[in-house]
Amino acid sequence: MAKATVSGWDAVPQKIRQAAARGVLAGTESVRNEAISLINNSPPTGRVYTRNGVSHTASSPGNPPRTDTGTLINQIRTEYEDGGLTGVVVSAAEYAKHLEFGTENMEARPYMRPALQNKTREIQETILSEIGKALK
Numbered sequence: 819m820a821k822a823t824v825s826g827w828d829a830v831p832q833k834i835r836q837a838a839a840r841g842v843l844a845g846t847e848s849v850r851n852e853a854i855s856l857i858n859n860s861p862p863t864g865r866v867y868t869r870n871g872v873s874h875t876a877s878s879p880g881n882p883p884r885t886d887t888g889t890l891i892n893q894i895r896t897e898y899e900d901g902g903l904t905g906v907v908v909s910a911a912e913y914a915k916h917l918e919f920g921t922e923n924m925e926a927r928p929y930m931r932p933a934l935q936n937k938t939r940e941i942q943e944t945i946l947s948e949i950g951k952a953l954k
Contacts, residue, residue, distance in 0.1 A: 837952035839902030841945030846896045846905025848940060853907060853933035854891050856882040860927075879925030882932065883917045890914060907933070 862884060864876035877884045885891055893911040898904065907930060909918075920926035 833952045834949055835901065835903065837948040838945055839898075841941070841948040842903055842905045843898070844944050844948075845937065845941030846898070846907060848937050848944075849905075849930075849933050850894055850896050850907045852937050853894055853909075853929050856929045856933055857885050857891055860884045860929075877927050879920075879927065881927060882929035883927040890917070 860877045860882040862875035863878040863881065864884070866873060866875045868874070874886050875884065876886075883890060890909060890911045890913075893914065894907065894909045897906045897908055899906065909930065916924065917927045918930055919928075
């Protein structure tokens with residue numbers, strides 16, 4: 819039996835993983851930026867309240883939350899797992915989950931799930947583009 823070994827075969831999967839990780843990085847940052855944009859651009863259509871002498875108009879249920887103190891936006895960050903092949907967008911604000919999913923006293927004002935939905939196609943295209951470049 820004759821056998822031939824292709825030199826560098828082990829490097830090909832590594833190149834693909836690195837390219838995919840670049841795409842995941844770009845996509846994850848894009849989702850983070852989209853979540854922030856949704857919060858910053860949410861329409862002032864909810865109830866009006868005053869806190870510390872400052873009036874604020876909240877968002878309506880179903881719309882992303884409107885920024886008030888900036889805490890929610892400032893707590894949104896990205897994390898990476900699996901050698902960069904999994905990107906996670908996290909909001910560490912203690913009330914982030916309540917806004918995203920609602921509570922028994924408040925309807926949801928999602929911003930993370932819509933951000934991911936808005937960017938899914940872009941993420942897929944970016945990852946495929948990075949892999950395509952790596953294979954050239």
